[in-house]
Amino acid sequence: MSRRRAPARLACAWSVAIHVLLATSAVRAETDWEPGPRSTGRVDPQVTDPGPESDGVYGRFGGDVSLEFGAGAQLSGQGPGLRLTSAAYFLSTAGLELNYADVLDDEDAQLQRRLDVVIGLRPLFLPRWALGMQSGPAWLDLTLDSLGLGLGASFAQGVREQTSFASSRGLVAALSMGVPLTGSANGPFLQFSGGLTFWDRRAGRANFPTRYAALSIVWHQVVNTPLTSGPDR
Numbered sequence: 001m002s003r004r005r006a007p008a009r010l011a012c013a014w015s016v017a018i019h020v021l022l023a024t025s026a027v028r029a030e031t032d033w034e035p036g037p038r039s040t041g042r043v044d045p046q047v048t049d050p051g052p053e054s055d056g057v058y059g060r061f062g063g064d065v066s067l068e069f070g071a072g073a074q075l076s077g078q079g080p081g082l083r084l085t086s087a088a089y090f091l092s093t094a095g096l097e098l099n100y101a102d103v104l105d106d107e108d109a110q111l112q113r114r115l116d117v118v119i120g121l122r123p124l125f126l127p128r129w130a131l132g133m134q135s136g137p138a139w140l141d142l143t144l145d146s147l148g149l150g151l152g153a154s155f156a157q158g159v160r161e162q163t164s165f166a167s168s169r170g171l172v173a174a175l176s177m178g179v180p181l182t183g184s185a186n187g188p189f190l191q192f193s194g195g196l197t198f199w200d201r202r203a204g205r206a207n208f209p210t211r212y213a214a215l216s217i218v219w220h221q222v223v224n225t226p227l228t229s230g231p232d233r
Contacts, residue, residue: 056134
């Protein structure tokens, strides 16, 4: 019986010896390892946060609607005047503009009121962002993306006229662009705008069409609305 158990005991002994040898080698390797000299220099982190000013959005996704309010000067075919502007743009792309101006008519030296209701489109922002073309600097990206096209209705009335405000009607085609003064979507923009107004001939207006150009300081503010965030947010 002892002769039959001898091979089994021999195999067990070899197994124990191999395990002891492997364990001894591992301990010796850990003992011989040296980390080297300690570095006292500053190591920059491998991953850094680029910050919102370099993400190509510049705060425009901080909300779904950009509200804009401003004032400036307007020069048109009738004469010089003061201009007030307001707008709301969804995702800084499509929106509605209301532009009001008091213009001094050179022909009869009377003050003329004008209101433009314009549907606007700024087509460059989303395609340029999706294609990774927002490479900075911020003021350049925001200026290019502010290029706007507009089409709407224009209403005018002379202050001394005994008619309704919409006695003179026309179709207005507009073009605009703004330069950010702070490098952010939120803040003041220096906005240039101009366009053509095609007046209804039945309104008795002699100038057809008339041109206008305006320079305004416009404040932009991106806000959240229930359009995308929901009423409970």
